[in-house]
Amino acid sequence: MKNYKHILLLFLLPYSLIAQDSTKDPLQKYWKLRVNLSTYVAQKEGIDIDPKYIYYDFMNLPIGIPFNYLEYIRLDKYQYVDVDNDKLILPAYQAYIDMKKAGSIHNAIINIKSSYRNKSTQVYMMNKYGDQHAEKPGYSEHHLLTTIDIRYCGENTKLFLWLLTHAHEYGWIPSYYFRKDSQIRKEAWHWRFVGKDAAQWYRSTWENEYKAEIIRLEHI
Ligand SMILES: [Zn+2]
Known part of the structure; x- marks a missing residue:
């Protein structure tokens, strides 16, 4: 249950913040969220991935990391x-x-x-x-x-x-x-x-x- 809450928080954040990010440069966009996601993957999967290789698709689902999509996809x-x-x-x-x-x-x-x-x-x-x-x-x-x-x-x-x-x-x-x-x-x-x-x-x-x-x- 604890784990689930942690994950939910992480994903509520992008949904509300992604819309507000007005950074024009795509290489810098959603930077803080990408750093969070990098930390999350390091903890959950034991893999270090530089946030510069992480991004979100049009459904706000991550690109560039191992991720259990079935837990999130609506x-x-x-x-x-x-x-x-x-x-x-x-x-x-x-x-x-x-x-x-x-x-x-x-x-x-x-x-x-x-x-x-x-x-x-x-x-x-x-x-x-x-x-x-x-x-x-x-x-x-x-x-x-x-x-x-x-x-x-x-x-x-x-x-x-x-x-x-x-x-x-x-x-x-x-x-x-x-x-x-x-x-x-x-x-x-x-x-x-x-x-x-x-x-x-x-x-x-x-x-x-x-x-x-x-x-x-x-x-x-
Ligand atoms: Zn394939």
Whole structure:
């Protein structure tokens, strides 16, 4: 119970304060909250993550830390759309369609391999692939219904190059690809819709890494 209260407090804070933060520079935005979140992760998960790699998505859920999303996500707050035998939250679906259309003009064919995973599927994935390849149950971004695995999007593909160059314009980030402290391997196919503000933050934070990957892929 004590633990629950602690967590609740932490999350009530962002909901009320995020709206008030008028800092323009995305690298500085919500700074105090990001420091709190960093402390929380250090205590709960035993992992030190620099607040500069932590941010919030459009639902005020954290980006860049291991986090038990199932404890917080209010699935009843959103509308869902069925897509490719899967489900996405409406804003993610709209952004997916926009990105898919833009990509198809430039021969970047974007299709979903899988999006939503419930907890039991996650247990199955972890048993099958081990915890280096799948997050602990509850911790997967796939629970959010804003995250997709894109078909045929390996780390040496022109599709990945197009996504690195343009996906942030639609609010999407390769959230497991540039993450220093993750136990998880780099996943070029794993993309999370975080909203345009957060995607811009992510793009700026990992600017050098983005650039290096783009240059590498331009030469394959
Ligand atoms: Zn994934």
